[in-house]
Amino acid sequence: MFEAAVANFSPHSPAKVNTGNNTRGPLLLIAGGEDRTVPEAVTKATLKQYRDSTAITDFQEFPDRGHSLTIDHGWREVAEACLAWLTKNDLRTR
Secondary structure (H helix, E strand, C coil): CHHHHCHHHCCCCCCCCCCCCCCCCCEEEEEECCCCCCCHHHHHHHHHHCCCCCCCEEEEEECCCCCCCCCCCCHHHHHHHHHHHHHHCCCCCC
């Protein structure tokens, strides 16, 4: 856990994420506008870190959702949005 916590301060940490990796898989970052655990600003900052990668990277916000947006009431809307994103990017398996 310590390694992960200091990964940004150590250039050779095995826990450091290569956000510029162009060959990584697609990434959909989802934010809940009412999330107090991981605020929307944190998710948007994460999106910004991936801006130099040419791999598919998108952001989706659900303004009226909190941190448990995938298990709380309305989870189907979140799931449908994810499926639509997969379909739009030709990533959904049949």
